[in-house]
Amino acid sequence: MTDQDHAIKPWGGRFSEPTDAFVERFTASVQFDQRMYHHDINGSLAHAQMLTKVGVLSSDEYLQIQQGLEDIRTEILAGEFQWSITLEDVHMNIEARLTDKIGITGKKLHTGRSRNDQVATDIRLYLRDEIDSIAKDLTRLQEGLTELAIQHASTIMPGFTHLQTAQPVTFGHHLLAWNEMLERDYARLMDCRSRMNQCPLGAAALAGTTYPIDREMTAQLLGFDSPTENSLDSVSDRDFAIEFTAFSSLVMTHLSRFSEELVLWTCAQFNFIDLPDRFCTGSSIMPQKKNPDVPELVRGKVGRVNGHLISLLTLMKSQPLAYNKDNQEDKEPLFDTIDTIKDCLKAYADMIPAIVPNKEVMLEAAKRGFSTATDLADYLVRKGVAFRDAHEVVGKSVAYGIKENKDLSEMSLQELQQFSDIIDDSVFDVLTLEGSVAARDHIGGTAPAQVIAAAKRATNKLKAR
Numbered sequence: 001m002t003d004q005d006h007a008i009k010p011w012g013g014r015f016s017e018p019t020d021a022f023v024e025r026f027t028a029s030v031q032f033d034q035r036m037y038h039h040d041i042n043g044s045l046a047h048a049q050m051l052t053k054v055g056v057l058s059s060d061e062y063l064q065i066q067q068g069l070e071d072i073r074t075e076i077l078a079g080e081f082q083w084s085i086t087l088e089d090v091h092m093n094i095e096a097r098l099t100d101k102i103g104i105t106g107k108k109l110h111t112g113r114s115r116n117d118q119v120a121t122d123i124r125l126y127l128r129d130e131i132d133s134i135a136k137d138l139t140r141l142q143e144g145l146t147e148l149a150i151q152h153a154s155t156i157m158p159g160f161t162h163l164q165t166a167q168p169v170t171f172g173h174h175l176l177a178w179n180e181m182l183e184r185d186y187a188r189l190m191d192c193r194s195r196m197n198q199c200p201l202g203a204a205a206l207a208g209t210t211y212p213i214d215r216e217m218t219a220q221l222l223g224f225d226s227p228t229e230n231s232l233d234s235v236s237d238r239d240f241a242i243e244f245t246a247f248s249s250l251v252m253t254h255l256s257r258f259s260e261e262l263v264l265w266t267c268a269q270f271n272f273i274d275l276p277d278r279f280c281t282g283s284s285i286m287p288q289k290k291n292p293d294v295p296e297l298v299r300g301k302v303g304r305v306n307g308h309l310i311s312l313l314t315l316m317k318s319q320p321l322a323y324n325k326d327n328q329e330d331k332e333p334l335f336d337t338i339d340t341i342k343d344c345l346k347a348y349a350d351m352i353p354a355i356v357p358n359k360e361v362m363l364e365a366a367k368r369g370f371s372t373a374t375d376l377a378d379y380l381v382r383k384g385v386a387f388r389d390a391h392e393v394v395g396k397s398v399a400y401g402i403k404e405n406k407d408l409s410e411m412s413l414q415e416l417q418q419f420s421d422i423i424d425d426s427v428f429d430v431l432t433l434e435g436s437v438a439a440r441d442h443i444g445g446t447a448p449a450q451v452i453a454a455a456k457r458a459t460n461k462l463k464a465r
């Protein structure tokens with residue numbers, strides 16, 4: 001970055017003194033918007049091609065522009081491009097370099113266009129690519145979850161409400177609950193993508209342009225579904241960025257829920273799972289420690305994404321039509337949101353298949369806390385006892401179990417019959433953990449057969465993407 005550069009500004013004509021050095025730095029965005037250079041070049045190529053077709057540029061001029069822009073792309077990729085704060089943003093840096101390289105023809109590229117529709121186009125193009133890559137990460141994570149769910153369709157663990165043991169569930173069922181959250185996130189992401197996939201190019205500064213432009217053509221060349229409808233809205237709309245960040249906030253919220261459980265499950269008191277060493281770090285003072293840093297960090301990073309959502313909402317609030325410089329502030333929150341969720345999804349997609357559940361510990365934990373109490377009540381109801389009376393019988397059995405330190409499944413028939421003589425041998429079919437989960441045999445239930453079927457439906461959806 002050469003910030004002492006006193007090159008003449010592309011808009012300098014009506015100005016009588018140079019920009020204040022601080023103002024130059026304060027108003028520049030090239031430090032962070034240069035990451036959109038590919039999309040800026042692609043947008044310019046499409047614009048130039050369209051100008052050629054409608055007769056504003058000659059074919060020879062188009063070829064010079066095309067060659068010049070491709071050379072610039074190569075320079076940037078090679079790290080040889082000199083970014084200049086004086087030239088404010090990615091758009092003017094590239095345009096000025098084009099004119100350096102090809103002379104007067106470079107100055108014709110901006111015909112019928114403004115940085116306002118240019119930047120609105122670039123962000124959409126940039127975000128669309130990132131959405132496609134995020135969609136792949138989400139899918140890889142979901143594939144990992146559904147595969148692990150199939151492996152553990154019969155692995156029993158306690159299910160919780162209020163973080164108190166409630167009823168036994170299978171580990172596969174628990175993993176598929178996580179998958180459902182991500183399935184909705186994916187749908188939200190696709191929805192956001194389809195709504196934003198309209199081309200603002202041609203809106204120019206705010207009102208459109210007097211050149212005979214072909215907006216359908218640029219939209220098509222850039223892979224948009226259509227041109228945007230209204231020029232004022234085109235240059236000022238940033239709700240696609242808000243929508244994407246809202247999607248990201250929800251994904252991060254979901255990942256934070258998974259993280260919380262992973263952190264709990266890896267601690268010595270739960271010990272439900274092992275996370276391989278490569279996802280953990282140690283302590284500089286306590287030699288015994290293996291800390292679940294990856295889930296902890298993911299949990300912590302929700303804060304910044306939620307912050308970015310609020311930043312963007314606040315940025316848009318009360319903005320009059322059409323473009324305002326405020327909108328330059330959309331980029332850093334949006335870019336950091338993208339970077340953050342890509343890292344977090346990658347961490348999770350790598351980590352999930354590596355989780356090793358400690359089946360014995362999970363099973364033992366499910367036996368503590370009287371997790372089949374509801375099954376005993378349902379059993380009594382099936383034998384004709386009213387639910388409230390059944391609840392009372394089971395309550396007394398549990399009180400006895402607490403005193404004797406015995407789970408319901410560990411009591412003898414005689415012990416159980418103290419509380420109701422309706423109980424017979426068949427009770428053991430429902431009091432076992434296996435019996436309890438197998439009995440929840442309907443769509444959305446925890447029975448192993450249902451978990452396998454649900455995982456297969458989920459896998460088929462993933463394959464159909």
Ligand code: ARG
Nearest residue numbers: 029089115116119325327328
């Ligand atoms: N860097 C600017 C942005 O990010 C580009 C558009 C500037 N337009 C203008 N009229 N100053 O919003």
